[in-house]
Amino acid sequence: xxxxxxxxxxxxxxxxxxxxxxxxxxxxxxNIVKFPGGVLVEQGTPGxxxxxxxxxxxxxxxxxxxxxxxxxxxxxxxxxxxxxENSLLPSLTAKGAIEAQQINLAAEGFKGSSLEEFGISPxxxxxxxxxxxxxxxxxxxxxLFNVPAYYLYRSAQQASKAANFTTLNQEDxxxxxxxxxxxxxxxxxxxxxxxxxxxxxxxxxYEQARASHEAGVGTNLDELRARVQLxxxxxxxxxxxxAFAKDKIALNRLIGLPADQEITLTDTAPYGEFAQLxxxxxxxxxxxxxxxxxxxxxxxxxxxxxxxxxxAERLPVLSFDGYYGVLGEIGSLYHGVFTAxxxxxxxxxxxxxxRGEREVADAQMIGLKQQIGSLRVTIEQQIRSAxxxxxxxxELVRVAxxxxxxxxxxxxxxxxxxSAGVDDNLPVVQAxxxxxxxxxxxxxxxxxxxxxxxxxxxxTGVVESQYKVYLGR
Numbered sequence: 001x002x003x004x005x006x007x008x009x010x011x012x013x014x015x016x017x018x019x020x021x022x023x024x025x026x027x028x029x030x031n032i033v034k035f036p037g038g039v040l041v042e043q044g045t046p047g048x049x050x051x052x053x054x055x056x057x058x059x060x061x062x063x064x065x066x067x068x069x070x071x072x073x074x075x076x077x078x079x080x081x082x083x084x085e086n087s088l089l090p091s092l093t094a095k096g097a098i099e100a101q102q103i104n105l106a107a108e109g110f111k112g113s114s115l116e117e118f119g120i121s122p123x124x125x126x127x128x129x130x131x132x133x134x135x136x137x138x139x140x141x142x143x144l145f146n147v148p149a150y151y152l153y154r155s156a157q158q159a160s161k162a163a164n165f166t167t168l169n170q171e172d173x174x175x176x177x178x179x180x181x182x183x184x185x186x187x188x189x190x191x192x193x194x195x196x197x198x199x200x201x202x203x204x205x206y207e208q209a210r211a212s213h214e215a216g217v218g219t220n221l222d223e224l225r226a227r228v229q230l231x232x233x234x235x236x237x238x239x240x241x242x243a244f245a246k247d248k249i250a251l252n253r254l255i256g257l258p259a260d261q262e263i264t265l266t267d268t269a270p271y272g273e274f275a276q277l278x279x280x281x282x283x284x285x286x287x288x289x290x291x292x293x294x295x296x297x298x299x300x301x302x303x304x305x306x307x308x309x310x311x312a313e314r315l316p317v318l319s320f321d322g323y324y325g326v327l328g329e330i331g332s333l334y335h336g337v338f339t340a341x342x343x344x345x346x347x348x349x350x351x352x353x354x355r356g357e358r359e360v361a362d363a364q365m366i367g368l369k370q371q372i373g374s375l376r377v378t379i380e381q382q383i384r385s386a387x388x389x390x391x392x393x394x395e396l397v398r399v400a401x402x403x404x405x406x407x408x409x410x411x412x413x414x415x416x417x418x419s420a421g422v423d424d425n426l427p428v429v430q431a432x433x434x435x436x437x438x439x440x441x442x443x444x445x446x447x448x449x450x451x452x453x454x455x456x457x458x459x460t461g462v463v464e465s466q467y468k469v470y471l472g473r
Contacts, residue, residue, distance in 0.1 A: 272472015
């Protein structure tokens with residue numbers, strides 16, 4: 001008996017057709033280039049394509065490479081299910097044939113002299129016989145009693161269920177990856193905006209220091225400090241622009257767009273307080289909604305049914321074979337022909353094979369139980385860690401906002417003192433560096449807060465339906 005191929009379910013992500021039905025926003029007409037072997041590669045289109053977080057996630061669910069590959073894996077599972085189902089259904093085959101034969105009776109051992117006993121002259125009888133026949137028949141094969149085939153079919157049904165949960169788990173992973181990458185790009189875009197604002201402020205400070213130096217009321221050291229600060233900020237801006245460009249390339253690939261496709265992020269970094277669930281409620285929700293756990297539980301049912309199929313191989317198998325048709329010489333009479341055969345097959349001595357298949361089935365079942373037990377513990381660990389990350393990053397955002405306000409006030413005071421000639425520009429340069437660091441920290445902590453909320457939604461199994469709620473959008 002051939003056991004149901006569990007590896008097909010365990011090794012790859014699968015896709016559910018319902019997750020592919022979401023409409024995508026309008027996009028430029030794609031430019032497709034065809035390569036040898038029928039390989040199609042999409043090229044970038046002129047102009048920037050507006051892209052929101054929801055649009056990016058919708059495109060990722062439909063066009064991410066892993067999701068596209070999952071479609072083909074799901075087709076493979078459906079094919080295996082149909083194959084297992086067909087073993088229980090009757091097999092009906094129609095066949096027709098036209099046959100021309102030329103038989104040498106003498107070569108078959110016929111002797112013409114034997115006809116003399118019947119008063120027939122051997123000379124009047126040809127030993128070369130030509131026969132043209134036509135036949136048509138319908139054949140039927142049906143398994144009347146086959147317990148192993150029945151349990152394999154039930155196993156295949158559970159395999160289809162496991163494939164669906166594996167698909168949904170892959171969808172959750174895609175949503176988390178795309179959402180995280182989009183938030184990272186927003187964070188780097190904010191860094192660019194902050195760096196540009198600081199660069200303009202540094203240009204003003206530099207011009208002010210140079211004018212003061214030329215007027216004789218300032219020192220060359222003040223001008224040098226201001227120039228160094230300006231160039232340092234210009235370097236930071238270049239690095240931020242490079243990081244943002246690479247972020248958009250990575251986001252393009254996650255959502256199936258060409259790497260050179262220009263996009264414009266239409267959303268801003270969200271911020272909203274999130275009221276966390278109690279730990280026990282979050283664990284209960286995760287045990288009900290985590291697709292990887294549900295997939296393992298369905299795979300366990302596959303293994304249980306496969307084990308029952310192995311144990312049932314010792315039972316007899318009852319089947320029916322038969323056909324009915326017509327046969328006759330072309331241009332002459334046709335006669336009905338049929339056969340009907342009932343078969344009973346009982347394994348007498350296949351102990352080695354049966355025990356080996358049982359060991360394989362038992363190992364699969366025990367291994368899946370161990371994975372389920374381990375995953376339940378892992379889920380609790382992931383939820384606890386994500387809750388701590390959400391709580392700590394939220395506090396970090398509050399502190400970072402306060403630091404930005406304080407650094408802004410410090411810079412304003414230092415600039416006023418320098419403009420009034422009370423102090424040199426060293427406090428101004430130091431205050432600018434402090435503000436730059438505070439703004440960068442705020443951007444990073446806000447990204448961490450949003451990313452940790454997305455991760456918590458993923459760990460509780462609700463990221464596909466509640467990521468907006470968790471992000472406070």
